[in-house]
Amino acid sequence: xxxxxxxxxxLPDPRTQGSGNPGATNVLRLxxxxxxxxxxxxxxxxxxxxxxxxxxxxxxxxxxxxTGIAVFLGHCYPIFFSFKGGKGVATxxxxxxxxxxxxxxxxxxTWILIVVIFHISSLAAIIAALLAPLAxxxxxxxxxxxxxxxxxxxxxxxxxxxxxxxxxxxxxPRIGKR
Numbered sequence: 001x002x003x004x005x006x007x008x009x010x011l012p013d014p015r016t017q018g019s020g021n022p023g024a025t026n027v028l029r030l031x032x033x034x035x036x037x038x039x040x041x042x043x044x045x046x047x048x049x050x051x052x053x054x055x056x057x058x059x060x061x062x063x064x065x066x067t068g069i070a071v072f073l074g075h076c077y078p079i080f081f082s083f084k085g086g087k088g089v090a091t092x093x094x095x096x097x098x099x100x101x102x103x104x105x106x107x108x109x110t111w112i113l114i115v116v117i118f119h120i121s122s123l124a125a126i127i128a129a130l131l132a133p134l135a136x137x138x139x140x141x142x143x144x145x146x147x148x149x150x151x152x153x154x155x156x157x158x159x160x161x162x163x164x165x166x167x168x169x170x171x172x173p174r175i176g177k178r
Contacts (some may be wrong), residue, residue, distance in 0.1 A: 001044035002027045003081055009035055015084055023086040025121040025175065040090050047071050047094025055098065065148035068095040072152050074160060087159040089125040092152050095131065099149075103139045107132055119174040122163035129153040 002014045002022035011017075011031050018026045024043065028036035047068070054067040075091040077083040092109070097104030107128045114124035129152075136149035157164075166172035 002039045005035055005039050021087060023034045024090060031137055041129055043090035044094035046075055047091040048098045051095050052131040061142050061144040063091025069151055070147045071095060090158050099145060100139050106135050115175060119176060120172055122160050122172060123167060126157055126160055129156040
């Protein structure tokens with residue numbers, strides 16, 4: 001969504017500017033709040049709508065789990081953009097909202113609280129990813145769905161490994177700080 005939004009707004013490819021990540025946080029730096037909100041919403045819908053459709057169609061828990069993983073991987077490694085996608089935070093949150101509104105709301109609230117306190121988007125994403133398996137275990141006691149949430153959480157944290165190094169070094173960018 002970030003790549004398309006930046007193209008439509010006449011901005012450079014977010015993979016070549018700022019953090020190099022095609023996600024809402026980098027778009028915030030490049031194009032402002034409104035464009036970043038559009039990217040955030042689009043990426044969340046990318047995760048939410050396929051999961052809701054799968055649930056509506058009454059697929060098995062295993063198929064629902066594979067749907068969530070496929071959506072997440074498709075965002076992180078898009079064929080149409082040379083497999084260079086975002087880190088998957090908003091898409092993962094959309095998947096979680098589709099599985100369980102309460103689980104999704106808990107994770108979104110966690111993300112917002114961490115951002116408000118520390119002003120570091122990647123820290124908020126990592127903490128929400130660490131919390132997701134626990135929330136899924138308590139609220140979605142279906143083994144296939146818990147496994148899917150664990151896989152997405154591990155991949156999401158893996159995609160933030162550079163951010164983790166930057167936080168350790170004290171150089172991770174803060175939201176709203178230059």
